[in-house]
Amino acid sequence: MSITGLYRFYRDGFRSMTVGRTLWKIILIKLFVMFAILKLFFFQDYLGSNFSTDEERADHVLQQITGPAENNH
Amino acid sequence: MFDLQMVDWARAQFALTAMYHWLFVPLTLGLSFLCAFFETIYVRTGREEWKNLTRFWMTLFGINFAIGVATGIILEFEFGTNWSNYSWMVGDIFGAPLAIEGIVAFFLEATFFAVMFFGWDRVSKNFHLFSTWMVAIGSNLSALWILVANGWMQYPIGMAFNPDTVRFEMENFWAVLFSPVALAKFTHTTSSSFIVGSFFVIAVSSWYLLKGRHIEMAKKSIIVASVFGLLSATYAAWTGDESAYSNASTQPMKLAAYEGLYDGEKNAGIVALGVVNPAKQPGDQQQPFLFEIKIPGLLSLLANRELGSFVPGINDLVYGNEQEGITSVAARMEKGREAISDLAAYKTAKRAGDATAAEISLARFNTNRDSLGYGYLESPEQTVPSVAITFYAFHIMVFFGTFFLLLFLLFLIFSVKDTLAGKRGLLMLGVGSFFLAMIASQSGWVVAEVGRQPWAIQGLLPVNVATTDIGTGSVQATFFMFLAVFTLLLAAEIKIMLKQIKIGPEGL
Structure with a gap:
């Protein structure tokens, strides 16, 4: 199938949808809510946004898991 | 009212997201194969009614898929925000399976899914059928990688801690992929999802038969679904047995919890029916059950494949059993604390540039590293999951699983005799069967996930250490946001699905 044929395949497919139109609206709204609202404002990658290198991230996690013991050294 | 700690809110949020996600997934996994079966019959026979039937079920499959798609990504958001310690520590193990899952899912969904829905009368019959099969196989293979990751958390092998x-x-990809826990989890989860898909078809078709609508389509659909369901339920019983067998060696506490077994014994029995004593605690003298009907010997057979063999109970696993070679949790807690201390000493020595001290600390850490997670526990009893939740969830799952075998058989027998349309009681049960299958499927997850508490990674990382050091407020807020979003999505699914079912195949 050529590129044009492929384009037509998808274009005609989307155009002929019935219940699919509603579903696509739901999918797009859902993806917007998930990525543009929840991910952006509420679900930041804690280690990714608070530390700049993997070494710092590793040090932080190590501190978290050895915290109480480390005070003894 | 909601006086929970951050870790409890993070767990509640993860459970909420996973359980909502799991409302959509089993139907996708099961219905995809049923669509492939229906279409195969159409291509083999060339009869138009099978094509219409396939398109109808494919539309319902599409609705479920569209509403459920990407709901699992929210779990990954939660990993990065709420479970950052865990997320960092398992990144190397989970990276490969989740990347494969993402790539496979993307390519299959972008190509074969489009052919499946847009390709009727535009590509050859055989290529369309091939695409439908690829969607079914691809969806189930996607589940494989997720379950391999989950299986590793329950039985961490093929790796080394750096x-x-x-x-x-990861040291051995194949050990992670072919871990007995991962395989048992994949086969049991997919076969139980086939049951859910089969009951969905039976439920909708039974409703049509009760209403006297689309009778031929409903009868044809029920025959295929009851055969697939019967085979799947039989397979699920076998894979469930394998799952329990692997629990006995890898997660004996989970096995003891879902059987309510406190004191280990030889020739241990299975509780067929029981009411858990809510006051019972490990180590006390109270009876574990207020009421129980037990089948002697079966638990020994299930756990060890040997009648009369010893099955450890909760008390043996918590307090140790010298005779059976079981180390107490208290002893492992000591080792775990030494491991944590040596890890901290290793870090301090490395920072100070003291190579000799670092080497000594690392060698000591390696001696006790298998008990690392126990070092974070405050008491040995913390290793006991909620016995009541695990026990009831397990028994609900097993009860329904057995009942489903009978139900599929009845639907198949009356379908073959062509007397199903007159069996109104059975048809009404058929309509409700889908919800029972969903309850059984969700119960399975409750057994798997509640039963492994307190571990995020079995024996190595408890949940309270796996979380991020962030405030409870944001987790509470997002918990209720998810509750609202998922409830809306579920309501949308039910509304669109019911509308399409009421319209029936003629509306396509």
Whole structure:
């Protein structure tokens, strides 16, 4: 199938949808809510946004898991 | 009212997201194969009614898929925000399976899914059928990678802990992929999802028969679904047995919890029916059940494949049993604390540039590293999951699983005799069967996930250490946001699905 044929395949497919139109609206709204609202404002990658290198991230996690013991050294 | 700690809110949020996600997934996994079966019959026979039937079920499959798609990504958001310690530590193990899952899912969904829905009368019959099969196989293979990751958390093998990167690093991909827990989990989860898909078809078709609508389509659909369901239920019983057998060696506490077995014994029995004593605690003298009907010997057979063999109970696993060679949790807690202390000493020595001290600390850490997670526990009894939740969830799952075998058989027998349309009681049960299958499927997850508490990674990382050091407020807020979003999505699914079912195949 050529590129044009492929384009037509998808274009005609989307155009002929019935219940699919509603579903696509739901999918797009859902993806917007998930990525543009929840991910952006509420679900930041804690280690990714608070530390700049993997070494710092590793040090932080190590501190978290050895915290109480480390005070003894 | 909601006086929970951050870790409890993070767990509640993860459970909520996973359980909502799991409302959509089993139907996708099961219905995809049923669509492939229906279409195969159409292509083999060339009869138009099978094509219409296939398109109808494919539309319902599409609705479920569209509403459910990407709901699992929210779980990954939660990993990065609420479970950052865990997320960092398992990154190297989970990276490969989740990347494969993402790539496979993307390519299959972008190509074969489009052909499946847009390709009727535009590509050859055989290529369309091939695409439908690829969607079914691809969806189930996607589940494989997720379940391999989950299986590793329950039985961490094929890896080594690197104290410099603070990560569990993969050493043997094949050991992770073919872990007995991962395989048992994949086969049991997919076969139980086939049951859910089969009951969905039976439920809708039974409703049509009760209403006297689309009778031929409903009868044809029920025959295929009841055969597939019967085979799947039989297979699920076998894979469930395998799952329990692997629990006995890898997670004996989970097995003891879902059987309510406190004191280990030889020739241990299975509780067929029981009411858990809510006051019972490990180590006390109270009876574990207020009421029980027990089948002697079966638990020994299930756990060890040997009648009369010893099955450890909760008390043996918590307090140890010298005679059976079981180390107490208290002893492992000591080792775990030494491991944590040596890890901290290793870090201090590395920072100070003291190579000799670092080497000594690392050698000591390696001696006790298998008990690392126990070092974070405050008491041995913390290793006991909620016995009541695990026990009831397990028994609901097993009860329904057995009942489903009978139900599929009845639907098949009356379908073959062509007397199903007159069996109104059975048809009404058929309509409700889908909800029972969903309850059984969700119960399975409750057994798997509640039963492994307190571990995020079995024996190595408890949940309270796996979380991020963030405030409870944001987790509470997002918990209720998810509750609202998922409830809306579920309501949308039910509304669109019911509308399409009421319209029936003629509306396509």
